[in-house]
Amino acid sequence: MFEAAELGRKLSKNEFDEAEPELRARLLQAQRAARQAGLPVVVVIAGVSGAGKGQVVNRLFEWFDSRGVQVHAYWDETDEETQRPRWWRFWRTLPPAGSIAVMFGAWYTQTIYDRVEEHDDDAAHAAELTRIADVERMLVAGGALIVKFWCHLSEKEQSARIRKLRKDPQSHWHMAPETVHYAKRYDDYARVSAHVLRETDTAEAPWYLIEATDRRYRDLTIGRTLLEAIETRLAAPPDGVELKTSHAPSLPEGEDARITVLDHVDLGEVLERKEYRDQIEHYQSELNRLAWDVFHARKPIVALFEGWDASGKGGTIRRLVRALDARLYRVVPIAAPTDEEAAHHYLWRFWRHLPRDGYWTLFDRSWYGRVLVERVEGFATQPEWARSYHEINDFEAQLVEHGVVVLKFWLHIDREEQLARFTARENTPYKQHKISKEDWRNRERWDDYRSAINEMVVRTSTEYAPWHLIPANDKRFARVEVLRLAVEALQEALKG
């Protein structure tokens, strides 16, 4: 692969000086157009040590209007990052709509390093490459442009460069004891890098292999390639072609076919008041103890609550957190996104609230809004919600890989119970704020929701993050059941 980047390409100073002004003007134009179109641009600058990645970044910073460019490196991990799922640090640096993020090595540096140094075996490495391809595909499908550059030097050229760098006062040399290490293992790094590039060279996010021996050639080529990528993307935005899937917009006719997983939830479950008191006290006490145990074991917990309007999500959450020390948890209600959230991929706002190790985040509604309200109400297009099942499963897999205990509850009630609760809310002064016209509107689409819920459970109830369908016609039963399941999950997690 890399022989294609050892051809001795170079540019004279004259050639460079002649080409630069026009390139620069067009890059600025493209940047403005991208801002207006709300296009987020991810530029990955990776490659061998000594190839001048820092110089490239500085050059881009100079060519673009720097006010729309953020540069990110990932070498100095904080504990807030190590204490969260691995990709959290990348999510927190993804560019909002209309701006450019230049990422040093992005998610590639660590992957290559881990394989060469044998922290990852082949299987782990392969899984990581699949993860990378998945994430990039997802970001591109979500509207981003990803342009990846690999700056290459031959081994000989690299040695020469390192010798020279040692003498250059602006060499960034102070940081680079590892440069020498990489250079010593040139072949190993080249072999693994070639494999990584091949495996992650996709139609959505292709790699551009750049011969980096000559600075002028390197920079101008990167500038031109990036320009073309932005212009091309702006000229032909991906269309929202409906995916050819079997996702049913509504339930089929015919009694049998209309049965969903919800019909198997036994809504007859009830708990008498006395029994409720005993049990809730028992489980709260258990949970309090276990929460400290998982805190000391540094296990994070993500619990999400979905359910019909008026199914009792808020009340259930309150019963649960009452058992927890207020220092340990955070409840995140999901309503309309802020503009910073709306300027990112829809999963960004959930990544942002992930708990550190040992802590809890409880989501009152969640990322499943994508395949529920957004699907049913048409806020997301069919391709958008259809691909999100896979995206969500991968997101949750990443949580679980990091050690997060993922708890997913659907609080189920039937239409009659909902009607009774809506009416009660309208008649109770301190509950009136809980009922709105929207609730009544949603209620009209009960069957569409039923179908969407069914598909959601079918597609996203995984062995690592199963759905719990909670019979919630009786609030007491539902609360105790949620607490019981939480206790069970924590006990299980502490065994592992």
Added chain:
Amino acid sequence: MFEAAELGRKLSKNEFDEAEPELRARLLQAQRAARQAGLPVVVVIAGVSGAGKGQVVNRLFEWFDSRGVQVHAYWDETDEETQRPRWWRFWRTLPPAGSIAVMFGAWYTQTIYDRVEEHDDDAAHAAELTRIADVERMLVAGGALIVKFWCHLSEKEQSARIRKLRKDPQSHWHMAPETVHYAKRYDDYARVSAHVLRETDTAEAPWYLIEATDRRYRDLTIGRTLLEAIETRLAAPPDGVELKTSHAPSLPEGEDARITVLDHVDLGEVLERKEYRDQIEHYQSELNRLAWDVFHARKPIVALFEGWDASGKGGTIRRLVRALDARLYRVVPIAAPTDEEAAHHYLWRFWRHLPRDGYWTLFDRSWYGRVLVERVEGFATQPEWARSYHEINDFEAQLVEHGVVVLKFWLHIDREEQLARFTARENTPYKQHKISKEDWRNRERWDDYRSAINEMVVRTSTEYAPWHLIPANDKRFARVEVLRLAVEALQEALKG
């Protein structure tokens, strides 16, 4: 002081049950009204160990619509927090407009602890109390409501409580080895706490001393007090009365009186191309080396660039960062705030971008917008910008106390030079994006800006964070001068 909270107040279960529903309904109403009014509410729950602060927080979480409440504790500091000025962790948890933040101990716990344990001497302690009062006054002036509760127990009651807690399965006991420690030093903590409460009991943010022996009395009293505080604040929002200050809206008549600090900037300074090349290379090389030295010394740098439109801020920043490893710095352009930023105190968006130890943040425009464009264009009211000199000085003092090197540059050009640059921008394709109608409008108000700049320099050029007024009619001179001053500042910082 505390004898007022040892009077044996209590409430029967009946009294509590009778009062609770109405209180709850009114709290919800008040919360909704606060949301509509965009009022941020800070509730501080502090007090002696064993007084049940956690229970209070859980109760508030239950009474309010929990979707508008965030709970924050500050016991488990992350490295992202310790590597920034001390108040950063509080700023990141301040509530946005319309929501409620319940803070455990807030900025009080540490202060009291540091004095009792003699980490702070009297002088440091006094300075901290002044800081607290300043910050609270600033937040309240910025539109927030701060309500502070101190939950008190007598020494005898505390011992009894601790004995009981040990046996209670939901006691939070696992966390509280320090509880015993506090209890042993009851008198010391009581003495220091009383002093702290007195010193920080201001009209803007008064303390409410709560007798915490009886849970029902404690919770109901806190609920009622909080309700009244919110209702009162909503009924009578602070008016924007003009402060009686001598801030001059424009320069006085008469030649002499019209002289500003800007008139002493020698705009005749120039650098020839050859000399420029030598010097810029020299300082960039120095800066590169020093940047790594300050990185290893874990010193953060905050540099801000202000100046007339077209004074060359962007170009100067680019020359500076070219000397820096891209992993070390971040450039933050200040334009219109996002909605998350607009929902906070105006300094919040700057706090949010403060660098960690060893890193740089370069602000392209800054918090000084408050006393420049916002003042001149009337985006901030007179009381708002008038009080911000003090707020800004305190903000920068906090940076410096943490060890941040603060660099403030004003790039100065005269009107003729600006006109020439505006015209050139309009005639150069890749510069046209840099000039807008707004620039021409601002230019019309040259004299008002001159007056505002003068006052800004007078009031905010402190010994710990001085302004550097840079003659910038000659771009080359300005760039070299900024680099030279940066080099000098780093050298100085490394000595200390």
